[in-house]
Amino acid sequence: NAGVTQTPKFQVLKTGQSMTLQCAQDMNHNSMYWYRQDPGMGLRLIYYSASEGTTDKGEVPNGYNVSRLNKREFSLRLESAAPSQTSVYFCASSEGPVNQPQHFGDGTRLSIL
Amino acid sequence: QKEVEQNSGPLSVPEGAIASLNCTYSDRGSQSFFWYRQYSGKSPELIMFIYSNGDKEDGRFTAQLNKASQYVSLLIRDSQPSDSATYLCAVKDTGGFKTIFGAGTRLFVKA
Numbered sequence: 001n002a003g004v005t006q007t008p009k010f011q012v013l014k015t016g017q018s019m020t021l022q023c024a025q026d027m028n029h030n031s032m033y034w035y036r037q038d039p040g041m042g043l044r045l046i047y048y049s050a051s052e053g054t055t056d057k058g059e060v061p062n063g064y065n066v067s068r069l070n071k072r073e074f075s076l077r078l079e080s081a082a083p084s085q086t087s088v089y090f091c092a093s094s095e096g097p098v099n100q101p102q103h104f105g106d107g108t109r110l111s112i113l
Numbered sequence: 114q115k116e117v118e119q120n121s122g123p124l125s126v127p128e129g130a131i132a133s134l135n136c137t138y139s140d141r142g143s144q145s146f147f148w149y150r151q152y153s154g155k156s157p158e159l160i161m162f163i164y165s166n167g168d169k170e171d172g173r174f175t176a177q178l179n180k181a182s183q184y185v186s187l188l189i190r191d192s193q194p195s196d197s198a199t200y201l202c203a204v205k206d207t208g209g210f211k212t213i214f215g216a217g218t219r220l221f222v223k224a
Binding site for chain 2: 033043044045050056097100103104105106
């Protein structure tokens, strides 16, 4: 039982390159989330998808786009990477959008030079 | 700006003692509160959630909620070295859709 799977686990990019982070869950959850985690700042919500077909901005959406491809998959795209986007990115899912606990993937460690 | 505040620590306790982790939040309309544990280099994992005022116990863990004081805490009884980790307090906003995380408290349990 994989839970939430993120790919890749590590990535190094040059400034200005683009890339897509992939996330898939096998728990039949309705809601999915993307966070970034920086030292001393905790987890910050980038985008979320309350249900298939919907996406909404979180606290720090600038420089990112998302796609809820189907109920299982939720991708995060960096169109033109910047050093400020160096971070650890976590995808999470929950049964529903309101007041439900979240289950996290293992994370993607992204460095932008 | 809705906030969740935690003491960054490190909080150091001897093995077998009670560890007390505290969290305050700014959104008075919040209805759901969560504690996650995160080992170094790993992802957060859910320990407990609490929705109502009072205490909720699960094994060695007790979550306490006081909505009037906008305060939530986590007690870990009989602390073990394996409990050494960063503990994240998380609060759903008034609408219940977005989760605001604290920066975490580092706990160190000395053998």
